Amino acid sequence: MTLLHIETSTNVCSVALSLDGxxxxxxxxxxxxxHATMLSPFIEEAFQFLQKQNGKLDALAVxxxxxxxxxxxxxxxxxxxxxxxxxxxxxxxxxLQIMTLAAMAIKLDKNILYCPMIDARRMEVYAAFYxxxxxxxxxxxxxIIDSESYTEILSKSEVVFFGNGADKCKTTLTHxxxxxxxxxxxxxxxxxxxxxxxxxxxxxxxxxYFEPFYLKEFHTTTPKSIN
Numbered sequence: 001m002t003l004l005h006i007e008t009s010t011n012v013c014s015v016a017l018s019l020d021g022x023x024x025x026x027x028x029x030x031x032x033x034x035h036a037t038m039l040s041p042f043i044e045e046a047f048q049f050l051q052k053q054n055g056k057l058d059a060l061a062v063x064x065x066x067x068x069x070x071x072x073x074x075x076x077x078x079x080x081x082x083x084x085x086x087x088x089x090x091x092x093x094x095x096l097q098i099m100t101l102a103a104m105a106i107k108l109d110k111n112i113l114y115c116p117m118i119d120a121r122r123m124e125v126y127a128a129f130y131x132x133x134x135x136x137x138x139x140x141x142x143x144i145i146d147s148e149s150y151t152e153i154l155s156k157s158e159v160v161f162f163g164n165g166a167d168k169c170k171t172t173l174t175h176x177x178x179x180x181x182x183x184x185x186x187x188x189x190x191x192x193x194x195x196x197x198x199x200x201x202x203x204x205x206x207x208x209y210f211e212p213f214y215l216k217e218f219h220t221t222t223p224k225s226i227n
Contacts, residue, residue, distance in 0.1 A: 001058045003195050004046060004082070005188040008035045008075030009067025009095040009212075010118070010164065015042035016188035017050060021196050023189045025049045030185070035074045043078070057088055059204070061195035063186060064092035065213030066118055066126040066140060072212040080207050089204040092212070093194040096140060096163075100130045101190040103162050103181055112158045113137060115150075116184070117165030120215050123172070125165035129153065134194075140213070145169050154178055 005016040013035045017025035027042040050057070062079035065072050083090045099116035110132055117125040123145045129138040143149060145168075153159060154175040161169060162184035170180055198204070 005191040007063045007188040008071040009063045013038045014188040018192040059089045061091040091198045098186040117163040119165040
């Protein structure tokens with residue numbers, strides 16, 4: 001199977017192609033929120049590469065959040081357009097699970113739990129807990145971090161925290177079982193095993209109605225009048 005993977009949920013923009021579970025193409029930009037200008041050229045390069053290999057896409061996978069409203073909107077709308085035009089199914093995978101696979105590439109203790117964190121605002125993060133098989137232990141929640149956060153989990157197991165939300169928690173989560181890994185971010189190459197599993201199980205999302213999991217409801221405000 002040949003899958004195209006699009007990841008735009010944070011300030012990293014990346015596109016990958018996989019063939020039977022192996023990454024055969026990867027483009028990545030970590031220089032900030034340049035998704036609007038970087039994503040289309042990355043995808044075009046991927047299609048040019050695939051054409052040289054005489055390949056054909058079977059499905060497209062996109063990061064479904066949580067994450068940046070702008071980043072996810074660009075990635076998901078692009079993915080939907082491609083799926084509609086190519087008449088191929090759409091797969092959505094969790095951003096936090098993608099990050100967990102990235103962290104798992106660093107060999108750690110077999111009994112550890114993984115907690116990916118995406119920065120929301122102030123001391124709030126979106127976080128989930130996964131076991132060593134990347135299976136969910138605690139579902140995604142918006143957590144306000146203080147010195148008592150996750151004490152029940154930390155009292156039973158070592159936990160490694162990572163992601164752009166974990167950076168601001170280092171001085172607050174001081175439990176002996178709390179560990180931190182730097183420079184872990186979601187990228188398209190770590191979508192591959194997750195998307196492949198969904199494809200084999202025919203777990204697709206509706207191209208017309210799928211909406212990603214944004215960090216916050218996007219809204220505009222009208223300034224109050226000053227009398």
